Amino acid sequence: xxxxxxxxxxxxxxxxxxxxxxxxxxxxxxxxxxxxxxxxxxxxxxxxxxxxxxxxxxxxxxxxxxxxxxxx
Numbered sequence: 055x056x057x058x059x060x061x062x063x064x065x066x067x068x069x070x071x072x073x074x075x076x077x078x079x080x081x082x083x084x085x086x087x088x089x090x091x092x093x094x095x096x097x098x099x100x101x102x103x104x105x106x107x108x109x110x111x112x113x114x115x116x117x118x119x120x121x122x123x124x125x126x
Contacts, residue, residue: 090124101125 061073092098105124109115115123 088121090121 058073058077061076062070064070064073090098090101092101101124105115106112109123
């Protein structure tokens with residue numbers, strides 16, 4: 055957060071806005087990496103079916119790997 059705070063508290067014009075834009079972009083990137091994303095419902099459903107075929111019991115998938123498996 056320090057990298058954003060320094061810029062946000064800067065006296066330069068537009069610095070606070072630029073810091074917020076950088077922080078928001080970083081948050082978006084982290085959320086995309088941490089969640090299951092698909093361009094549409096059909097793609098999401100196809101990915102779920104593939105996951106269900108490969109792993110009959112979802113509980114056998116390590117939670118650390120669940121998002122990565124669901125994204126492929």
